[in-house]
Amino acid sequence: MNKFIFSKFFKNIDKILMSLLLCLMLIGLITLASASHQNVSLIGNQIINILIGITLLILLSHINPKRFLFYAPYLYIASLILLLLVAFFGFESHGAKRWINIIFFNLQPSEIIKITIPLMLAWLYHRCQNNIGYKIHTIAFIILAIPCLIILKQPDLGTAILIGFSGWTIIFLAGLSSRIMMVTGFSFFLALPYLWSTLHLYQQNRILSLIDPGRDPLGTGYHSIQSMIAIGSGGFLGKGWSYGGQTQLNFLPETSTDFIFSVYGEEFGLIGIITIFIIYFFILFRCVVMAQKMQNTFSRLAAASLVFTLFFSSFVNIAMVSGLLPIVGAPLPFISYGGTSMVVSLIMIGIIMSLHSHKSLIAN
Amino acid sequence: MNQHKFKHIFSIRLNFLFGAIIFIFFILLIKIFYLQVIKFENYSALAKNNSLKVIPIAPIRGQILDRNGEILAENKLIYTLEINPKNENNLKTIKQKLSDIVEITKYDIKKYNKILSESYYSSTLPIKINLTNIQVAKFIANQYKYPEIYLKQKFARFYPKGKSGAHFIGYLNRINKKDMKELKKLNRLESYRGLDHIGKTGIEYFYENRLHGKPGYKTIEVDVNNQVIRTVSTIHPQHGKDIILNINYKIQKVAEKAFGKYKGAMVALNPNNGEVLSYVSQPSFDSNLFINGIDETNWRKLNDSVHKPLINRVVSGIYPPGSTLKPFVALAALENNIRRPPFSIIDKGFYNMPNQSKTFKDWKKGGHGEVDLIKAIAVSCDTFFYGLGVELGIPKLNNVLKRFGFGKKTNIDMPNEKKGLIASAEWKKRNYNKKWYQGETAITAIGQGYTQTTPIQLALATAKLINPNKNLRPHLLKESSTSNYMQDRIDNSINTNDLDLVKKGMSLVTKEGGTAAFIGKTSSYNMSAKTGTAQVFGLKKGEVYDESKLPDKLKDHALFIAFAPSEDPKLVIAIVVENGGHGGSTAGPIAKKVFDAYLNEHN
Numbered sequence: 032m033n034k035f036i037f038s039k040f041f042k043n044i045d046k047i048l049m050s051l052l053l054c055l056m057l058i059g060l061i062t063l064a065s066a067s068h069q070n071v072s073l074i075g076n077q078i079i080n081i082l083i084g085i086t087l088l089i090l091l092s093h094i095n096p097k098r099f100l101f102y103a104p105y106l107y108i109a110s111l112i113l114l115l116l117v118a119f120f121g122f123e124s125h126g127a128k129r130w131i132n133i134i135f136f137n138l139q140p141s142e143i144i145k146i147t148i149p150l151m152l153a154w155l156y157h158r159c160q161n162n163i164g165y166k167i168h169t170i171a172f173i174i175l176a177i178p179c180l181i182i183l184k185q186p187d188l189g190t191a192i193l194i195g196f197s198g199w200t201i202i203f204l205a206g207l208s209s210r211i212m213m214v215t216g217f218s219f220f221l222a223l224p225y226l227w228s229t230l231h232l233y234q235q236n237r238i239l240s241l242i243d244p245g246r247d248p249l250g251t252g253y254h255s256i257q258s259m260i261a262i263g264s265g266g267f268l269g270k271g272w273s274y275g276g277q278t279q280l281n282f283l284p285e286t287s288t289d290f291i292f293s294v295y296g297e298e299f300g301l302i303g304i305i306t307i308f309i310i311y312f313f314i315l316f317r318c319v320v321m322a323q324k325m326q327n328t329f330s331r332l333a334a335a336s337l338v339f340t341l342f343f344s345s346f347v348n349i350a351m352v353s354g355l356l357p358i359v360g361a362p363l364p365f366i367s368y369g370g371t372s373m374v375v376s377l378i379m380i381g382i383i384m385s386l387h388s389h390k391s392l393i394a395n
Numbered sequence: 396m397n398q399h400k401f402k403h404i405f406s407i408r409l410n411f412l413f414g415a416i417i418f419i420f421f422i423l424l425i426k427i428f429y430l431q432v433i434k435f436e437n438y439s440a441l442a443k444n445n446s447l448k449v450i451p452i453a454p455i456r457g458q459i460l461d462r463n464g465e466i467l468a469e470n471k472l473i474y475t476l477e478i479n480p481k482n483e484n485n486l487k488t489i490k491q492k493l494s495d496i497v498e499i500t501k502y503d504i505k506k507y508n509k510i511l512s513e514s515y516y517s518s519t520l521p522i523k524i525n526l527t528n529i530q531v532a533k534f535i536a537n538q539y540k541y542p543e544i545y546l547k548q549k550f551a552r553f554y555p556k557g558k559s560g561a562h563f564i565g566y567l568n569r570i571n572k573k574d575m576k577e578l579k580k581l582n583r584l585e586s587y588r589g590l591d592h593i594g595k596t597g598i599e600y601f602y603e604n605r606l607h608g609k610p611g612y613k614t615i616e617v618d619v620n621n622q623v624i625r626t627v628s629t630i631h632p633q634h635g636k637d638i639i640l641n642i643n644y645k646i647q648k649v650a651e652k653a654f655g656k657y658k659g660a661m662v663a664l665n666p667n668n669g670e671v672l673s674y675v676s677q678p679s680f681d682s683n684l685f686i687n688g689i690d691e692t693n694w695r696k697l698n699d700s701v702h703k704p705l706i707n708r709v710v711s712g713i714y715p716p717g718s719t720l721k722p723f724v725a726l727a728a729l730e731n732n733i734r735r736p737p738f739s740i741i742d743k744g745f746y747n748m749p750n751q752s753k754t755f756k757d758w759k760k761g762g763h764g765e766v767d768l769i770k771a772i773a774v775s776c777d778t779f780f781y782g783l784g785v786e787l788g789i790p791k792l793n794n795v796l797k798r799f800g801f802g803k804k805t806n807i808d809m810p811n812e813k814k815g816l817i818a819s820a821e822w823k824k825r826n827y828n829k830k831w832y833q834g835e836t837a838i839t840a841i842g843q844g845y846t847q848t849t850p851i852q853l854a855l856a857t858a859k860l861i862n863p864n865k866n867l868r869p870h871l872l873k874e875s876s877t878s879n880y881m882q883d884r885i886d887n888s889i890n891t892n893d894l895d896l897v898k899k900g901m902s903l904v905t906k907e908g909g910t911a912a913f914i915g916k917t918s919s920y921n922m923s924a925k926t927g928t929a930q931v932f933g934l935k936k937g938e939v940y941d942e943s944k945l946p947d948k949l950k951d952h953a954l955f956i957a958f959a960p961s962e963d964p965k966l967v968i969a970i971v972v973e974n975g976g977h978g979g980s981t982a983g984p985i986a987k988k989v990f991d992a993y994l995n996e997h998n
Contacts, residue, residue, distance in 0.1 A: 263430040263438025280618040
């Protein structure tokens with residue numbers, strides 16, 4: 032009897048995907064233990080974050096995608112309101128207003144929007160699947176642009192780009208003609224100088240210091256340089272767990288959150304990084320296979336967009352700590368310390384699993 | 396758009412995105428490979444630079460001791476107040492805060508800023524040096540008020556004898572830019588990390604390398620705030636070696652006391668091995684003034700004084716030898732078989748140059764009567780030596796002077812030694828483009844010509860009268876290795892019989908009738924000597940030298956060379972008393988006091 036309930040509880044969980052994610056989160060915890068100087072309460076918090084996230088993941092995996100489809104516009108509007116609330120009532124941290132205090136915990140609406148935008152856009156294309164054309168693409172673009180602009184004003188360039196990317200994947204997957212894609216890409220390129228002028232000075236500095244980190248080694252370039260030193264000095268085999276000098280002597284900033292990958296790179300070396308990349312490959316592969324198998328427009332678009340959002344976040348974070356992108360302040364999904372990031376990432380996976388396990392429940 | 400077409404596009408584009416993600420992660424992997432494998436050495440070094448700091452550990456400088464272990468230079472524990480330059484220090488506030496305990500002067504702040512600009516990595520830097528015990532006690536009692544100020548113990552150089560022996564001991568001072576350049580050239584700059592003092596004069600300078608030692612290093616790991624996490628490795632410093640000198644401080648003290656207010660120099664040697672037992676240069680100065688950078692008032696006082704206290708007269712003072720040259724001139728005559736006893740002259744108080752109308756006066760009006768070579772030394776008969784010089788000629792005279800070490804450095808272990816001068820016809824031609832006159836040979840023979848010596852040269856020459864065939868070198872450092880050098884015999888080809896004649900003359904100087912007879916009267920031992928008086932300025936024709944009427948600075952220099960006991964000389968002394976008048980009367984008593992003290996101690 033018990034065994035029956037147990038297996039029923041987990042029946043919608045994709046075992047391959049779940050075990051890969053558990054591996055990733057375990058690596059994250061081990062790295063966090065070193066990065067936080069074995070701070071037990073921090074590790075405990077992160078374990079709680081993971082447990083909350085997994086619980087939500089399992090619960091979401093049981094929800095019928097019909098409900099997601101039904102609630103998608105409401106969730107989108109609710110998250111827009113939250114974003115606006117942050118703009119007016121949020122509190123500042125590290126010079127940017129991104130947080131809002133909701134009774135027990137600090138919520139970051141720009142993380143929540145990562146879920147609601149794919150659902151909203153998937154809803155749009157699902158609803159209009161029989162007459163997808165430029166009109167629908169334009170509506171999709173507006174739906175995407177509103178939250179992007181609000182987030183850009185927070186200011187949070189990293190998240191804005193990330194969300195823009197996740198929306199763009201849906202529009203792309205929904206079949207926007209490649210000619211239009213090229214034209215928009217070209218006009219974006221032409222608009223770069225204007226976009227540059229709209230950036231805040233510190234954002235411009237970050238980009239400039241990426242091109243030449245030595246330009247101001249104790250200022251903007253400092254984090255980037257220290258991070259590259261950490262990764263580079265890790266070498267092939269790494270310095271060993273808790274032996275990373277850059278990490279342990281605090282030369283590296285924000286070791287538990289944004290720069291946790293540098294800690295990992297310093298202590299576990301190239302071997303460790305290749306290990307993570309292999310895990311990433313299998314997760315991505317598994318998710319793509321799942322999305323390919325899905326039977327309706329909403330599921331396909333939502334699942335694919337959520338997966339790519341996660342991977343694009345991961346890419347941005349790693350590219351940033353290894354000096355390929357400016358330091359924009361983006362956590363590494365499943366590994367960085369932080370409740371919102373962890374829970375949101377697991378919710379995304381939960382939705383994918385629900386979409387995967389309820390193939391036939393939405394009629395085309 | 397139909398469902399089938401839509402699914403088809405979706406499927407292709409999904410695979411495309413899948414490939415794109417793999418592609419961008421592959422780029423990431425290339426970048427990471429670049430950082431971790433290709434640039435590994437580079438980033439490893441950067442990581443180490445980040446966290447490892449090297450702190451020099453200063454070696455303790457060697458002490459300077461006299462031959463009996465009396466301390467002449469030591470390291471005293473001093474207390475300093477220090478602040479961490481990494482903090483943002485407001486020196487004015489600190490000055491204000493400390494005002495109850497100790498006054499931070501403008502000079503202190505100037506010094507702090509100087510050290511700050513010159514120092515390598517150091518945890519704290521001194522804002523106040525050398526606190527008194529009361530100040531230390533006050534500070535400790537109120538320490539809680541000054542969390543940013545540290546009380547530190549340090550070793551600082553201290554010269555317990557003050558002015559006594561200051562010239563040969565020398566002093567330390569802060570390393571300046573010139574020293575830095577010099578050290579860089581010698582490739583020794585590394586040895587001075589963590590130190591800010593270096594020997595500037597005397598033994599402190601000459602034996603700097605031995606006294607200095609070698610600094611150690613502590614490698615520490617620091618975090619991003621420069622807080623020390625742990626010590627990685629320590630290389631202990633090699634402390635400097637103590638220097639034991641031949642100086643006998645008891646004798647030194649006696650000699651300095653005997654000098655009293657007179658200016659001048661005195662050096663006492665062991666004639667058998669060249670050991671310098673006493674080394675006086677007067678007036679002196681307090682070496683302690685220099686240690687932390689001499690202040691301007693004191694520096695002016697010392698540097699601008701007409702008495703030139705900073706000059707090390709024993710090696711840098713140049714004097715005409717006066718009659719103290721006569722024993723060596725006599726030897727030159729004997730070597731050339733001129734005026735060998737029993738040859739004698741009748742001295743009427745003047746000498747007429749042959750074939751010339753020019754006349755040279757003897758110091759004694761009316762002359763000394765019948766004088767042979769031995770008596771000429773004993774009574775310092777000028778007339779005898781004028782004639783001797785003219786007969787001998789300057790080249791033969793200079794030949795002997797050279798062999799006794801005149802005109803060249805003795806190579807004593809002291810900096811700034813002067814060469815002195817043996818004047819000759821060639822020398823005059825070269826420097827003045829003038830002919831050498833016979834009269835100049837005559838006055839050179841009584842030590843009043845151009846020929847000049849340092850006190851140390853006079854002492855060495857006198858020692859060579861006793862040991863002509865030993866390769867003597869005066870030295871302050873007491874060290875067994877120099878004994879090899881001592882056994883090094885040279886052939887000076889001095890005839891022993893000739894020497895005995897000269898020494899007989901010198902032994903009569905302190906006997907009845909000699910120029911220093913009054914010294915011999917009260918001595919319990921036999922002393923051989925030669926007095927000398929060197930003119931500071933030439934008398935105009937017809938002028939009479941009257942000591943009592945002349946201002947001090949124009950008075951003659953008094954010279955005195957001596958050894959005792961005459962039968963078995965244990966000590967050689969050379970003295971110059973500037974403006975001391977007649978050699979026997981001022982320089983002689985000083986020598987006697989030193990001999991008394993030394994021979995008393997060695998009997």
